[in-house]
Amino acid sequence: MLETMIGVDLAKSVFQVHGASMTGVVKFRKRLTRSQFRRFLAAEPRSVFVLEACGSAHYWAREMVKTGHQVKLIAPQYVRPFVRRQKNDAADAEAIVIAAQRPEMTFVGTKDEDQQASAVLFRSRERLIRQRTVAVNALRSILYEFGHVVPAGIRNLRRIEEILADENSDLPSLVRSEGLDIIAQIREQTVRIEAKTKTAKELASKDDVARRLQTMPGVGPLTALAVETFAPEMSTFKGGRNFAAWLGLVPRQFSSGGREKLGRISKAGQADIRRLLIVGAMSRLNWMGRKTVPEGSWLARMIAKKPRMLVAIALANKMARTIWAMPTEASTVPAKIMEDTHWLEADRTAFAAAWTAELAEVPEFSETTLHIVAGLLLPIWKQLPQDETRVYRLQTDDGQRIIGRRVSPSWVATTLAADAPKLTAAQVHALVLEGKTVVRLAEGMELHRFRVMGVNRIELSGFLGAAKDRLKADGFFSEIIAWKLRLFCPADSSGIAVLDRLLARCPVTGLHARGGC
Numbered sequence: 001m002l003e004t005m006i007g008v009d010l011a012k013s014v015f016q017v018h019g020a021s022m023t024g025v026v027k028f029r030k031r032l033t034r035s036q037f038r039r040f041l042a043a044e045p046r047s048v049f050v051l052e053a054c055g056s057a058h059y060w061a062r063e064m065v066k067t068g069h070q071v072k073l074i075a076p077q078y079v080r081p082f083v084r085r086q087k088n089d090a091a092d093a094e095a096i097v098i099a100a101q102r103p104e105m106t107f108v109g110t111k112d113e114d115q116q117a118s119a120v121l122f123r124s125r126e127r128l129i130r131q132r133t134v135a136v137n138a139l140r141s142i143l144y145e146f147g148h149v150v151p152a153g154i155r156n157l158r159r160i161e162e163i164l165a166d167e168n169s170d171l172p173s174l175v176r177s178e179g180l181d182i183i184a185q186i187r188e189q190t191v192r193i194e195a196k197t198k199t200a201k202e203l204a205s206k207d208d209v210a211r212r213l214q215t216m217p218g219v220g221p222l223t224a225l226a227v228e229t230f231a232p233e234m235s236t237f238k239g240g241r242n243f244a245a246w247l248g249l250v251p252r253q254f255s256s257g258g259r260e261k262l263g264r265i266s267k268a269g270q271a272d273i274r275r276l277l278i279v280g281a282m283s284r285l286n287w288m289g290r291k292t293v294p295e296g297s298w299l300a301r302m303i304a305k306k307p308r309m310l311v312a313i314a315l316a317n318k319m320a321r322t323i324w325a326m327p328t329e330a331s332t333v334p335a336k337i338m339e340d341t342h343w344l345e346a347d348r349t350a351f352a353a354a355w356t357a358e359l360a361e362v363p364e365f366s367e368t369t370l371h372i373v374a375g376l377l378l379p380i381w382k383q384l385p386q387d388e389t390r391v392y393r394l395q396t397d398d399g400q401r402i403i404g405r406r407v408s409p410s411w412v413a414t415t416l417a418a419d420a421p422k423l424t425a426a427q428v429h430a431l432v433l434e435g436k437t438v439v440r441l442a443e444g445m446e447l448h449r450f451r452v453m454g455v456n457r458i459e460l461s462g463f464l465g466a467a468k469d470r471l472k473a474d475g476f477f478s479e480i481i482a483w484k485l486r487l488f489c490p491a492d493s494s495g496i497a498v499l500d501r502l503l504a505r506c507p508v509t510g511l512h513a514r515g516g517c
Contacts, residue, residue, distance in 0.1 A: 002070060004047040007096030009089045010056055018093035019047075024101060029090060041067050050100040052076045052092075053108040061110045073108040074100055109232035118203060118229040122222075122272070125196040132189040135182050136160075142179060146171055157186065200225050212326055217292065218280030218319055223273070227323060230270050240321025247274045249317040265313060274316070281315035282308075370394075371412045374404030385513060408436050408513055423508050425500035431511070432458050433491060438514050442506040443467075447489070447499075448514065452481070458489040460502075474501045 004027060009016040015037040019027040032040055041064060049064050051057045053073040061071040074096065082095035099105060111119075132154070139160050140150045147170075148163055150156050163169060164179040171179075204210040204221035213224040237243045244250055246269045251262035267274070283289050284299075285308055293299050302311045346354075372392060373384060384405055394402045409431060423431070423439075431437045432447050433456060439447040443464075450459040463471060468487070472478065475498030476487045489495045489502075 002046060002048050004045070005050060005097055005100060006044070006047050007050045007093045007100065008060070009093040009096065010051060010054060010060065011089070014089070016089035016093045018090070018097050020097050022101070024098070026094075029093075031089070038063075041069070044069070046070070048072065048100075050074060050096050052079055052096060058111045058116060062112070065110075071110060072100055073110060074105065075108060078105065109236060115229050118200075118225060121196060121200060121203070122226060122229055125193060125200065126272075128189050128193050128196070132186055132193065135186050135189070139179055139182055142175060143171075146175065157183070197222070204228075209326075213323060216319065216322060216326070217289075218277075218284050218315070219323070220280065223276040223280055226273050226276055230273055234324050237324060240324040243324040244317045244320040246270070247277070247320055249274060249277070249313060249320055273320075277316040277319050278312055281312040281319060284315065285312055369409075371407050371409055372402060372404035373407055374402050377405060409434075409511075425496050425503055428499055428503065428508065429458070429489075429496050436514055438512055439508055440510040440512070441502070442509055445506060450486075450488075452479075452488075455491075457491055458495060460487045460489060463487060471502070474498055476502075 003021060005020055005022060007018040007020075009018075013034055015032045015034070017028075017030045017032060017037075017040070019029070021027060030040070046068050048070045049061075050072045051060060051074070053075055057073055061073060064071045079092070079095050079099045082098045083091050084095070085091070100107075136154055136157060137152070140152065143150055143160065143163060150160055150163075160179070161183055164171070164176050164183065169176070201221040204214065204225045207224075207228055210221070210224035210228050213219050213227060214221060231243075234243065237246065241250075245266075248266045248268040248271075250266060252264060252266040254261040254263055284293070285303065290303065293303070299311070299315060302314060306314075370392065372394070377384070377391075385407055388406050388408070391403065391405055396402070428439050428447065432439055432449050435449045435456070441447065443462075445460060445462040447458060447460055450457050460471065460476060468478070468485070471487055475494070476489055479486050479488065489498050
């Protein structure tokens with residue numbers, strides 16, 4: 001068991017470390033240079049290192065794992081409340097340890113080198129898109145100063161180029177030359193963006209989880225790559241709701257005093273995945289995407305009565321939950337494994353003998369008792385019990401056809417018998433275990449099925465306290481459930497003898513169907 005927890009406040013050249021026991025007793029405080037810190041990692045016995053998830057944290061986490069230490073990354077915003085008084089490196093390192101020792105604290109997963117490399121590609125592409133957007137807006141603002149209004153969007157770049165390339169336009173020649181230079185810059189950025197997009201798609205096509213995510217409507221290669229790059233292991237979340245909340249796709253709460261008040265989405269967590277999911281959801285709400293929405297589905301009902309952006313966010317939330325479920329519940333099997341088999345080759349005679357032997361163990365017939373009300377049912381349809389409205393079409397061995405509605409045994413006994421039904425102990429035992437019938441006995445007692453700890457039991461209710469010992473002598477057993485004494489008859493075959501002794505003194509007085517059956 002690890003005995004020491006060490007908090008590290010990272011920096012470029014100077015590192016502050018704070019060592020404490022698992023109960024919080026301070027062991028040491030040190031200020032180390034970069035070279036001293038590497039020697040400290042190699043010499044320190046195996047411990048728990050805690051870092052803020054900031055710059056170079058994932059690199060140092062991998063280095064610490066190589067030296068045999070256990071590493072935890074904690075979000076900086078969770079450390080800030082534990083900084084006491086002044087803000088300095090020593091106080092930050094101590095606050096990291098205090099925060100990490102909180103039992104309810106959540107931690108950040110460590111990224112490997114491939115994930116960080118994918119993140120560099122993703123960020124570079126996003127940076128080029130922003131720079132291109134800045135250049136396009138600069139062109140629009142320049143033309144606006146000379147009386148030309150151009151709508152926003154990269155799709156209007158051709159229109160801007162036509163204005164600048166027109167030699168008969170009213171623009172000064174210097175403005176035209178500078179504008180064409182910006183357009184050349186935009187074209188160069190577009191080529192680089194397309195190249196990075198192609199690389200990102202190739203990376204997404206090589207990853208099994210990313211390929212599986214792309215089978216979901218609204219999730220493309222870039223979204224799948226972003227999930228694989230920026231999201232932690234899905235097993236760290238308890239469920240899809242937690243993953244959607246981590247992305248900020250849930251309402252922000254302003255609840256107090258027992259009253260729930262929800263606002264706009266929180267926008268907490270990873271912004272890139274959230275943005276791409278909303279963009280993917282919007283693609284399903286345009287005129288082309290709506291063609292694939294089934295009529296009467298949840299999405300179709302939402303589209304009919306809610307604003308488009310609200311529906312897109314709700315759909316993005318559902319997509320996030322599905323993304324959580326796909327990597328955790330799905331599994332893939334390599335094709336080479338399918339070449340192995342547990343089947344054994346057998347000749348026709350051996351197979352026929354095994355098949356015949358197994359078939360002989362199967363009973364030829366199974367018997368089931370059905371109570372059917374047959375004849376002209378329409379006049380009495382409403383008088384029949386409504387717990388079973390299925391119509392059966394039966395044919396006997398001699399060719400007689402019967403069409404009627406199925407009814408419960410208790411309804412048959414009550415309807416056909418003018419006096420109390422005559423039932424044996426075995427019949428009562430079977431009726432009660434079926435769960436649809438309550439058997440009334442003399443002296444105001446009743447037998448009915450009751451489920452205790454996932455097991456069906458036969459309960460006797462309505463008995464007097466003075467009869468408790470006599471009933472136990474007959475074979476009933478007692479339990480205290482919710483501070484109340486309950487008597488039960490054995491549900492196995494031994495319960496038939498117990499009921500036989502009971503019915504000898506307290507015969508059946510009536511049957512009635514159990515409510516809700």
